[in-house]
Amino acid sequence: MSLVTRRNFVKSAAAAGLAMPALGGRALAAEPLKIAFIYLGPIGDFGWTWAHNKGRLAVEEALKGKVKTTYVENVKEDASAIPILKDLAQQGNKLIFTTSYGYMDQTVEVAKQFPDVKFEHATGYKTLPNLGVYNSRFYQGRAVEGTIAGHMSKSGVIGYLGSYKVPEVVMGVNSFTLAAQAVNPKITTKLVMIDSWFDPAKEAAAVQTLINLGCDVIAQHTDSPAGLQVCEQRKAWCFGQGADMHKFAPKTQLTAIEDIWGPYYISRAKAVLDGTWKSEDTWWGMKEGTVVMSPFAPFMPADVKAAAEKIIASTKDGSFDVFTGEIRDQSGAVKVAKGERMPDKDLAVMDWYVQGVQS
Template sequence: MKHPFKKIVGIAATVAGLAIAGQSMAETKVGFVYVGPVGDHGWTYRHDIGRQAIEDKFGDQVKTTYVESVKEGPDAERVVRKMAASGHDLIFTTSFGFMNPTLKVAKKFPKVKFEHATGYKRVKNMSTFAGRFYEGRYVVGTAAGHMTKSNIIGYVASFPIPEVVRGINAVARSARAVNPDATVKVVWVNSWYDPGKEADAAKTLIDQGADIILQHTDSPAPLQVAEQRGVWGVGQASDMSSYAPNNQLTAIIDNWDQYYIERTQAVIDGNWKSGDTWGGIKSGMVEMAPWNDAVPADVVAAAEKVQKAIVDGSLHPFQGPVINQNGEQVIPAGEVLDDGALSGMNYYVQGVEGSLPK
């Protein structure tokens, strides 16, 4: 006769085995909060490419979701909180203005892991990450300094935060290193994504004499204006050459794929830890699109020499002397601005026209 207790134990063991098996096969839920639409062909588009890279890598093991065109501020906090409450294990919030909302939610959901792009506030379950985009802009500035005929480089800028200011200053420094007469004019649009405002800013800069247009905004509109007006433009965050096949000089490409895969793997493996990552050209987080065929070979060679020097560490875009717009020395020759000073950059360097908005 079979003992009933043994039967009960056997059933319990089977159920426990199924539970363990189910647990090991459970999906990891990864969410993304985007400041712009996935079709912006710039910043948000590249983050969404990174999200797709997670799906390609992990398949059914991971489920990703996203919310696009989220406004910075209270709306962001609501979206992030809803995502955290709906079973997500890892949440990427991808705009500077999402920092405080993400921090608030992270403190309320200690079991959820958060990754915030371009910020500086961290807690045990919230990391930060960013690209050293200023490295790409320094490379581009070298080419712009050689290519400009008017000595006016136009810059369509979003918000006067350190990340954007660094890029403007990097372009001015590298352009003037090869062409001391080069200047940078800036138009602020106070938006990350507003094709109409971005286009108007590019037109204004060209009307003021700019023959090269750069941008730290997310739509291809400034580049399209450059194409229409027959001046050079530089793509932002992704290769935008399809919008300006004749006039895209190059583009600075943000590549988040590997970082997103690694951080997702860390959550799956149970060894995710809070930290700060600031990757540049060397790490592959910042890439350069192919140079336009019409760019002279010696200009490409000069830009690529600078790029190589940044990678091997023999050149830093903010190695001294760094002189601000008022002629004051920020750091002397032989020294380099450290990451802390770069993270808080709130001044223009020599060669940038106008005053920095407060």
């Protein structure tokens, strides 16, 4: 072999050697990001879990080829969630969303054990370097519903079907009541909690109770459409939860709060992909598009629709906040002074009901 030939051989070998790790790097970069979600209910609940799963599908559509998602549904909000989360982490998922408040401590525990995995917990407040939290200002939609309820109620008694006494639900009850009272100061809200997010039988029974107690407009903070079906049968005005449920109550649903999670999930997946992800405390709402009201019922009076649209517009531009004082609790004690807005740090841990809520 001549000197020139040997030199060319060495150059070729070196080039090939350098190309191999580069090729390996490209192959590694092409590996899709594995993302997992845990849901408290079935994806067919037509409410909360259904909306989160729509967000997951939006991620797959927006980031085709770059991500691979999976989910586990009907995960209880207790210690049994821990082995499920560990298994998802061990399967190579590098971004895991836990989509309900009751997973908070379990998410914290598992996140500490898998520091190289990014976790995101919905509606909670505990963070770590690899654990962020996210929420949506559902209470802004409750203010729209409360405004409508204040106009539509003839009895002056409205109802609220709740799940658990957690800040998200308490905020909803209070926002609904305060907005209704802004229309009719004498209005009262009867509250029934069923200690479950998804239990169609309990939801239906609770709505029957609320109607029997004189409620002629009912909002819900549970996930199935069972309560709306009762309202349809008994001709009580109602609102969908998490998604547009008008097909279950076409004659009585006035509107619904739609949870739009896709934009947030896409943004966080992109952040992991481009290496910019960091633990954050995110609270989006109407302005950012995570809280959307479904189309108003065609039979809603024009003045009521106008009042609701005004709340939406002023919420988006920041000129209205339902938690602006004076606000009193059930005992009559002033919790928010006149003209003051309740800060997020207090909203996030709200555990008391406003005056006029009968629980």
